[in-house]
Amino acid sequence: MRTRAAVLCAVAAVVAGPFTVPPATAATRAPVQASPVTWKKCGTTDYPTLQCGSVKVPLDHRNPRGRQITLALSRVPHTAPASQGPLLVNPGGPGGSGLTLAGFVASTLPKKVAAQYDVIGFDPRGVGKSTPAIDCSPGYFEPVRPDSVPATPALEQANLKRVQSFAAACGKKYAKLLPHLDTFDAAQDLDSIRQALGARQVSYFGYSYGTYLGAVYAKLHPDRIHRLVLDSIVDPTGVWYDDNLSQDYAFNDRQRALMAWIAKYDSTYKLGTDPEKVEAKWYAMRAALAKKPAGGKVGASELEDTFIPGGYYNGYWPYLADAFSAYVNGRKTAALVEAYQNFAAVDASGDNGYSVYAAVQCRDSSWPRDWNQWRKDNWAAYAKAPFMVWNNAWYNASCAYWPTKALRPTDITSTELPPALLFQATDDAATPYQGGVTVHRLLAGSRLVVEQGGGNHGITLSGNTCLDGHLAAYLTDGTLPHGAGSVDAVCRKTPDPKPLTTKAASTSSRGSTLHGLLGFRG
Template sequence: MRTRAAVLCAAAAVVAGSVTAPPASATTRAPVQVSPVTWKKCGTTDYPTLQCGSVKVPLDHRNPRGKQISLALSRVPHTASASQGPLLVNPGGPGGSGLTLAGFVASALPKKVAAQYDIIGFDPRGVGKSSPAIDCVPGYFRPVRPDPVPATPALEQANLKRVQSFAAACGRKYASLLPYLDTISAAQDLDSVRQALGARQISYFGYSYGTYLGAVYAKLHPDRVRRLVLDSIVDPTGVWYEDNLSQDYAFNDRQRALMAWIAKYDSTYKLGTDPQKIEAAWYAMRAALAKKPAGGKVGAAELEDTFIPGGYYNGYWPYLAEAFSAYVNGRKTSALVEAYRNFAAVDAAGDNGYSVYAAVQCRDASWPRDWTQWRKDNWAAYEKAPFMVWNNAWYNATCAYWPTKTLKPLNIANGKLPPVLLFQATDDAATPYQGGLTVHRLLAGSSLVVEQGGGNHGVTLSGNTCLDTYLAGYLTDGKVPHGDGVADAVCQKTPDPKPLTTKAASTSSRGSTLHGLLGFRG
């Protein structure tokens, strides 16, 4: 979850109101046989035991014998003599590919724990190697984009035309597919995967948006959940418009945390010791790049794109600080361009991930269809938290013009599950802390493990031994901690990184790898 005045053509006309589709599990249907998965070797240097396969699922789960689509799967098979069954893993998004995540999770868990599971990755419907995969406007994020802050009517119109054109293109290219790209449909796909694996129950481990997908699956099929781990938790009561506004304030706080970190290392970055003055220098850099993009690629929008990942993972801070310092102190642009390539340019060539992100979020829930509401809400947020408000607004504004009707989100409250394990950092920007508290309350019998003071997104399997011990214990025997406070257990955050010029330059390799797999959407 990301955490992006021409009139649309008739093909993408605004549709007001909302319609609720009944969950497929609530409809009467005859059993449909799902073919077992045929696995083939597809190992890589990093994950040599990885296998790949696919499964056919209904496009419309209310019509299980109708048109079929294909989901790409990956697997690291269990090696222990006794198996605990499949553990499905998801990196979030919506729109994130999970094929490589299976290899990462298998390698990052303790060997004795990983050996007990068939660890299953998957590309959700519409994503990556699943078929069909969607790509509404290839190169949609190619630089240089208009300044996100609509300080003039011309800038507002330029950004509005972009998002309206994107929505219209999706409507033209994928009119028959868009009504079936939503979280409920993706959750029903998981049950088809369960059947194809020949399992009576599945375990599930999801990050970010993957926590919402897992909670929806658990609501639809509570009896088919064996173990459920949710890390960096979406607030299901705010999907998706309110959740995105909440992100704006949290990311602004994380950007200021970066400024304070830079101030601690003035001897390295030479940007001063006052975080407020350093922040002012950052906005001055932004204003200069809006007029003259660095290397012809990094304008105001791209600068924000480059620094937003620092809100997800502080391991990127030293690289961002070096690029910032080089520009301010020597007007050198090469480091900024390199940082943009490394952290922000993932969508510049193709937009499959973003296309699915938009399709799912726009379909999942109601959005304001009146642009004046967006303008009012985002200017109000900008006054208090300017860092990424308008960048985030335009990232999501396609939903104001999306060419499908909307669904009503499920109430994920659940009292029918086995013990569930939740992980949440207190200063997470992409999925703010309140989401963890809310889901802890809604899932009866769940246990919440908090990383106190942590601001990274996706906190397990990234170097915090305390958190990982709770995860490994739960996956081994299903036991969860129980406490008397808001949280059932509290772990201290991992230390912030050091500048690259010190002996402690390298960040956790596991953390860096994980956050590369999670991407920067949510």
């Protein structure tokens, strides 16, 4: 999802009826046993015990003896005398690399908990160090792009030309790969990893899009799940067109929350004490940058790219507010350009993640193939929630022209799983709250822990001791909360940040380690 989570979004809208597993699934075929993983040291300063390896998996799980591809793996081995087996971790995306996440999770969980698991990271098919890795159109996000809001026919055509060329480039370069870049095949890869690790069962801990990947795997192989943790949960009934439209409203709310936070600290930012007037200044800044990009890099679309991460994580707010204030109050562009380079330019500098994102989401489910449907739906959303609508639409619009046929999403409903532990913030923009409620209902016996009033995306292992206590108890011995209603436990939100204590603070030191690892958009 723009979950970049985080983005989510066929002449008709996405299928609203029952979801089904494709009939000729690998689960009904005799698999080829994956070879054991050979581990080598690849520790870093931050994660010195990290090890790296790889596993070969079928490109097409329906043809397990056909072409093989390679998945890159990482591991922090258990240190306790007895192990609970592998804990696979995924940061989302789709398109996010999980290799470093293994080190983060192993070092951030309580030592007694981490010691019980082999924490396993992986780059999903097509991603990062897995081979082949895809990059459909290098430089696709290089600035300055056309204004995302198609206020004129010329702007609409300029944006349409971009997304059409991207879809065509993907089809030309990766015609044999694209039919196998989807959540269903990636979920079957997880079972190949399990085999290669020599484990009867695995535990799984996924963020954002990783919640959907984990839920699909659990549906396909419920008997192979030991523990299942899903944090910031994709609504599986909306993948992906409807989920993206839902995101647009939620991100608009988070942007307005940022404007209110800036107004609260008017003594620092001097942008006014009325949130609506602060917001008006932001849109005036956007209009000015559409005419004259800051530093020749930050136009209107790039400004949106820069502020969208603030919807994922409020730890970025002080840096965004400083850049906003410097531009409005002094027409100084340096902080704005630096914020763009640190928060948004990841798309411009490396297109592998976005290419996988598009490939998976466009293949996973049906998208409208009639551009008139996109135009109608997005203008309707823009009228109520203008902040991200068109930026998000163009991020996903290549799916209207995607060169592969779409699958039907998997119905994740399950009564066979061991109880899963779900985490959801009420004001999460990338995966809105309803996703957690829906998955709680679909996974029998699951328990839902809510961060009341929280708006960050990816809420465990970020310093909230209440949330992390539930996580640690579950991973230790399966202990679960149990509430009387639809929510099993409620935690108070992590406090909002304060303004930076020194103007010399750099955006290069921004944020938490976790939020640097999560695979936005999903």
